Amino acid sequence: MRRVLVMGVALLALAACQKKVEATAAVGEAPAASATVSAVSPPKRKPGLWAQTISTNGMTQTMKLCLDEATEAKMTVWGQQAGKDICAKNTVTPAPGGWTFVSECDMGQAGKVATTGKATGDFNSKYVIKATSVTTGSTMAQANGTHEMEMTGTWEGACPASMKPGDMTLPNGMTMNIGAIAGK
Template sequence: MSSRCRWLIAVSLLGLASAALAQDIPANMPKRKPGLWEMQATGMGGQPQSTKFCLDADTDTAMYKMGSHMNGQACSKLKIDVQGANKVVTDAVCKINTPNGAVNMTSHSETTYQGDTAYSTQGHITYDPAIMGHAEMSIVSSGRWVGQCAAGQKPGDMIMPNGQTMNIKDMQGH
């Protein structure tokens, strides 16, 4: 998968994963177990991209809140509906600043949690104007707890598909 496609998937996942952009997280939002998580995402018919992530409770909360300030994104609509104990439905309409100008992004996602050790998300995103020739995309992602964080890892450390490590808290200026 090209780096351009990976960028598109990353922007799209931001729209899905950072659902609580401009509002408080619902009190009944499912929590993920602290430790090392493996997450996979597939979009645009490409190969699954796998990321590992060291998570604690503070980082889990921060991930939900971080999106509104990244990439110049501003959401005019954001609805998070926690249904029962294990399902979260998110709808958003956001403006994303891309290297080629502003793009309106509309997203709908449904995440189902299997306790605090696994989840799966299905989402659909539309772009106006299209990004890199894509006016819409379906994304499937999942995450599972794989154990304790490795020695030397700190909460927020993310190991990207290319092996590069970055810390999401550093990206937020924490």
């Protein structure tokens, strides 16, 4: 459970980088057909309730996240807007069948996190993110090292009345607002 939470934090670290995403396309390469966006703009998740299942180190946990357009703009999976200048690098590049990403973020006492990965899917009904993060310098010893993670997001429909945009329900039933945590 602790490792899943550490990976969740690492994924949120990716989403917490404020530096504008540098989206680049290789010469002669077009974005994936399922991504109906320009070469400089990665896809955005559809507003509504998303079930996000994170698998790492043989453990799987599912969280629910309520998104609207404003929350997605602040807390995108690409890490475009949230946080305050903690990522020295945050690039997203179109690749065959999806998008690749690389980030290098300084999370203070949580350590320096370097992440590489690939995202596939249509971001309207489903997406899959496979990432490798290397954490160094964390005061939490279990966070240091190389961590493989896969996150599958599945759109479940409109957010329930009990959730507001930015609310995330954790596997233990606790709900927190990720926008409030990021100070947004």
